[in-house]
Amino acid sequence: MTVAPASYTKFITFMKNIKLIIEYDGTNYNGWQRQDGKPKLRTLQAEIEKAIKKITGAHSNLHASGRTDSGVHAKAQIANFHTKSNIDPYRLKHSINSALPKDISITDAQYADDDFHSRFCAKSKIYRYTILNRSPRSPFLDKFSLRIPYRLNLALMKKEAKVLLGKHDFKSFKASGIIEKNTTRTIRAIKINKDKNSIITIDIEADGFLHHMVRNIAGTLLEIARGKLPEGSMEKILGAKDRKAAGLTLPAKGLCLMEVKY
Numbered sequence: 001m002t003v004a005p006a007s008y009t010k011f012i013t014f015m016k017n018i019k020l021i022i023e024y025d026g027t028n029y030n031g032w033q034r035q036d037g038k039p040k041l042r043t044l045q046a047e048i049e050k051a052i053k054k055i056t057g058a059h060s061n062l063h064a065s066g067r068t069d070s071g072v073h074a075k076a077q078i079a080n081f082h083t084k085s086n087i088d089p090y091r092l093k094h095s096i097n098s099a100l101p102k103d104i105s106i107t108d109a110q111y112a113d114d115d116f117h118s119r120f121c122a123k124s125k126i127y128r129y130t131i132l133n134r135s136p137r138s139p140f141l142d143k144f145s146l147r148i149p150y151r152l153n154l155a156l157m158k159k160e161a162k163v164l165l166g167k168h169d170f171k172s173f174k175a176s177g178i179i180e181k182n183t184t185r186t187i188r189a190i191k192i193n194k195d196k197n198s199i200i201t202i203d204i205e206a207d208g209f210l211h212h213m214v215r216n217i218a219g220t221l222l223e224i225a226r227g228k229l230p231e232g233s234m235e236k237i238l239g240a241k242d243r244k245a246a247g248l249t250l251p252a253k254g255l256c257l258m259e260v261k262y
Contacts, residue, residue, distance in 0.1 A: 015082035018089060019112035022077040025103040027143050031070040044104065051099035056085040065118045065260040066125060071252030073144060078118045078260045124188055124207050126259040129218040131200040146254040152225040154194055160224050160234040161190045171241040175212035183210060212249050220247030
């Protein structure tokens with residue numbers, strides 16, 4: 001397991017390291033990261049840190065496996081913090097939940113090794129993009145999916161997605177205007193499925209993700225599936241290393257962090 005920097009582990013000596021699994025609806029938040037100097041912007045990190053302080057009596061910096069964007073959801077975000085509190089993790093979980101808004105929930109809390117860091121130790125993450133492929137809207141899915149009423153070629157989506165497997169330079173799928181020093185990532189798996197309720201899920205597991213990477217990949221696959229881009233486009237787009245060559249950035253509401261592997 002990858003360990004945190006020495007300066008980090010030195011700091012946490014004599015502190016308990018608490019690992020949290022967090023589920024949230026990101027609709028009403030300006031992303032994960034606390035916005036210092038902008039108290040009016042609600043963020044997930046700030047809300048959870050506020051709840052932790054209310055329970056333990058001290059401020060704790062909450063470290064997440066990744067910073068989800070505004071409007072993005074999580075089924076199992078991993079985060080950790082250090083505390084001198086003697087409250088056991090089971091009680092701590094329920095106590096923090098009692099102080100959180102209803103759209104955030106701590107589903108598990110446990111002691112972690114001193115050198116565990118939710119971001120530095122993560123080996124891969126799985127994100128899911130959800131598409132409701134039908135004409136009628138769904139009151140239950142509207143906040144968590146993108147509705148596409150057009151016929152989509154699912155077989156072609158799966159075929160084109162295979163091009164992305166492995167280690168590549170994903171510069172074509174990074175966010176426009178964002179400087180990334182290293183745009184090489186390894187995609188370990190891509191699974192595309194459609195159920196009987198016309199819900200299409202695109203699950204992507206990788207060792208790391210560029211800003212907007214999943215939403216840009218999903219947008220490109222969608223344009224290929226609709227026939228707006230021809231078969232064979234994914235390989236050309238990947239090789240172009242140019243954001244302008246790829247498809248649309250899909251809305252954040254369809255994206256969810258499903259799992260973090262260690």
